[in-house]
Amino acid sequence: MSLSETAPSLAVVGVTGAVGQEFLSVLSDRSFPYRSIKLLASKRSAGKRITFEDQSYVVEELTPESFRGVDIALFSAGGSISKEFGPVAVECGSVVVDNSSAFRMDENVPLVIPEVNPEAMAGVKLGKGDDKIAKGLPLSDLAKVLRMVVSTYQAASGAGAAAMEELEQQTREVLEGKQPTCKIFSQQYAFNLFSHNAPVLSNGYNEEEMKLVKETRKIWNDMNVKVTATCIRVPVMRAHAESINLQFETPLDEDTARDILRSAPGVVVIDDRNANRFPTPLEVSNKDDVAVGRIRRDVSQDENYGLDIFVCGDQIRKGAALNAIQIAEMLL
Amino acid sequence: MSLSETAPSLAVVGVTGAVGQEFLSVLSDRSFPYRSIKLLASKRSAGKRITFEDQSYVVEELTPESFRGVDIALFSAGGSISKEFGPVAVECGSVVVDNSSAFRMDENVPLVIPEVNPEAMAGVKLGKGDDKIAKGLPLSDLAKVLRMVVSTYQAASGAGAAAMEELEQQTREVLEGKQPTCKIFSQQYAFNLFSHNAPVLSNGYNEEEMKLVKETRKIWNDMNVKVTATCIRVPVMRAHAESINLQFETPLDEDTARDILRSAPGVVVIDDRNANRFPTPLEVSNKDDVAVGRIRRDVSQDENYGLDIFVCGDQIRKGAALNAIQIAEMLL
Numbered sequence: 001m002s003l004s005e006t007a008p009s010l011a012v013v014g015v016t017g018a019v020g021q022e023f024l025s026v027l028s029d030r031s032f033p034y035r036s037i038k039l040l041a042s043k044r045s046a047g048k049r050i051t052f053e054d055q056s057y058v059v060e061e062l063t064p065e066s067f068r069g070v071d072i073a074l075f076s077a078g079g080s081i082s083k084e085f086g087p088v089a090v091e092c093g094s095v096v097v098d099n100s101s102a103f104r105m106d107e108n109v110p111l112v113i114p115e116v117n118p119e120a121m122a123g124v125k126l127g128k129g130d131d132k133i134a135k136g137l138p139l140s141d142l143a144k145v146l147r148m149v150v151s152t153y154q155a156a157s158g159a160g161a162a163a164m165e166e167l168e169q170q171t172r173e174v175l176e177g178k179q180p181t182c183k184i185f186s187q188q189y190a191f192n193l194f195s196h197n198a199p200v201l202s203n204g205y206n207e208e209e210m211k212l213v214k215e216t217r218k219i220w221n222d223m224n225v226k227v228t229a230t231c232i233r234v235p236v237m238r239a240h241a242e243s244i245n246l247q248f249e250t251p252l253d254e255d256t257a258r259d260i261l262r263s264a265p266g267v268v269v270i271d272d273r274n275a276n277r278f279p280t281p282l283e284v285s286n287k288d289d290v291a292v293g294r295i296r297r298d299v300s301q302d303e304n305y306g307l308d309i310f311v312c313g314d315q316i317r318k319g320a321a322l323n324a325i326q327i328a329e330m331l332l
Numbered sequence: 333m334s335l336s337e338t339a340p341s342l343a344v345v346g347v348t349g350a351v352g353q354e355f356l357s358v359l360s361d362r363s364f365p366y367r368s369i370k371l372l373a374s375k376r377s378a379g380k381r382i383t384f385e386d387q388s389y390v391v392e393e394l395t396p397e398s399f400r401g402v403d404i405a406l407f408s409a410g411g412s413i414s415k416e417f418g419p420v421a422v423e424c425g426s427v428v429v430d431n432s433s434a435f436r437m438d439e440n441v442p443l444v445i446p447e448v449n450p451e452a453m454a455g456v457k458l459g460k461g462d463d464k465i466a467k468g469l470p471l472s473d474l475a476k477v478l479r480m481v482v483s484t485y486q487a488a489s490g491a492g493a494a495a496m497e498e499l500e501q502q503t504r505e506v507l508e509g510k511q512p513t514c515k516i517f518s519q520q521y522a523f524n525l526f527s528h529n530a531p532v533l534s535n536g537y538n539e540e541e542m543k544l545v546k547e548t549r550k551i552w553n554d555m556n557v558k559v560t561a562t563c564i565r566v567p568v569m570r571a572h573a574e575s576i577n578l579q580f581e582t583p584l585d586e587d588t589a590r591d592i593l594r595s596a597p598g599v600v601v602i603d604d605r606n607a608n609r610f611p612t613p614l615e616v617s618n619k620d621d622v623a624v625g626r627i628r629r630d631v632s633q634d635e636n637y638g639l640d641i642f643v644c645g646d647q648i649r650k651g652a653a654l655n656a657i658q659i660a661e662m663l664l
Binding site for chain 1 (some may be wrong): 562629
């Protein structure tokens with residue numbers, strides 16, 4: 001039982017969305033302690049009933065008054081809601097853990113992946129926390145990454161539940177020989193792929209790609225790391241994949257890299273060359289860990305100064321919900 | 333009418349396969365002149381009737397005798413058939429245009445993309461040809477490519493007609509809540525993606541990736557170009573895509589690159605940033621041209637020394653059938 005009088009009071013903002021639902025699932029899976037929980041959403045969803053840990057809750061409309069007495073507010077209702085209500089919640093004394101990109105590049109707001117840069121949480125506390133935070137050991141700790149070239153294979157789930165439904169509906173239509181219905185995306189998604197739907201900036205990168213470039217620098221706390229990215233939407237339901245090419249400042253051989261990744265928290269290595277078994281989106285769907293494989297010395301770089309890897313992770317589970325709740329756990 | 337007494341006699345080897353069928357379609361589309369045509373396949377397919385240009389043909393079993401009197405033999409029946417029957421056809425006086433990878437890295441066999449390296453065909457002729465061959469203008473002619481990082485998004489069609497059927501059948505099964513049937517691939521393909529199914533070599537690359545590395549060097553006639561590749565199979569029916577990162581020896585700005593690509597033969601530029609419209613596999617399916625877009629200065633490299641691009645091409649149409657027939661046309 002995770003209900004406790006001495007535990008924090010929680011609010012989940014955007015509870016009816018794909019990530020909001022996953023917030024509840026992860027809170028329950030991890031027996032996150034709470035005194036009370038408020039389920040918040042837009043006016044349209046207010047009044048719906050949601051059962052959480054055998055209790056029935058009524059979804060409440062999000063208003064500036066929603067955050068009175070809330071210790072931790074978990075936001076995932078889009079950037080504009082975070083921009084409007086995040087400061088209100090902070091004003092009310094809540095600690096906000098925001099899954100949207102609204103404040104990710106704000107220099108006063110830490111951008112945290114608990115396994116990678118828990119130290120960024122220093123100073124953010126509920127009451128008297130312990131700030132001795134263990135740090136994971138990513139590759140970049142052992143050999144500084146100079147440059148990273150990323151190509152993504154992004155699932156429908158990244159664009160929300162409606163996008164997943166559109167992929168399913170379109171696929172049925174195409175199989176029946178019908179014209180696919182395009183509502184969320186402007187072009188056929190079934191049996192197709194396309195450049196990420198985020199707006200394209202004047203430098204030719206789309207916002208998703210520049211987020212990847214800038215957020216990597218912030219998370220690694222290295223403003224000099226060179227990153228380029230090409231973000232592509234593929235007809236996969238859930239979990240993103242990335243093909244990553246790394247260039248190091250000092251040598252790092254592939255066996256050492258594999259060992260580091262094997263012992264890294266939140267990472268599972270799937271790298272069976274004989275069986276041709278490597279990470280797939282399907283395999284990591286609904287899983288906490290990020291899977292890494294295809295770990296090999298890059299033949300286009302000086303020996304041991306470059307690696308190619310292939311990574312799959314469930315961005316709803318780990319990328320959004322679990323990550324937020326791990327951050328909330330660090331507050332306890 | 334492309335039937336002509338003075339035209340060459342043709343043979344199509346593997347005529348019942350996906351590429352074999354496309355050979356016929358391209359021969360017809362381009363009014364390729366021929367005196368006669370033999371449709372060859374394995375014993376299993378022998379006796380089938382195929383209509384080509386309003387004539388009904390009986391598929392003949394491929395034997396060493398098949399090539400008597402054949403001027404041009406178009407092969408696409410897999411590497412082992414090419415290895416066995418290619419030399420037999422040459423012995424009979426045929427010029428072999430082989431779509432398999434059997435001889436691609438053989439230093440006595442030219443590897444030709446007519447728009448890129450037609451000069452590699454010099455010396456390969458039927459009777460008295462003209463060897464003034466116009467050369468396309470790829471980016472690498474204007475600014476030497478030092479290094480290329482490629483991540484692929486490969487369609488089912490690359491693994492043949494049966495793989496396309498498997499993707500369709502699995503997709504139906506998954507939508508019906510059934511367990512997907514895996515015959516061609518060892519894992520679920522519907523709504524999933526996985527590392528290319530080619531065997532993995534001791535250096536951790538699979539054969540498909542090392543083909544890309546080595547064939548680029550041969551086609552560009554540049555043994556020093558550094559290439560790395562990650563090949564991924566995505567649930568797309570037809571046409572491959574590639575995310576390509578380029579590093580140049582001398583500066584090449586993105587506008588110049590776009591202009592070069594726009595005027596390159598066999599290339600169409602789709603690069604509309606405002607409309608977020610870029611190449612997709614669906615759009616190039618059954619098309620002759622390769623589509624290029626997302627042309628942008630790589631922010632991770634010194635200004636104008638790097639570009640990111642995204643390319644889609646129908647590898648059955650352009651990658652296999654059209655390319656072979658363009659090569660055959662150069663023989664006329």
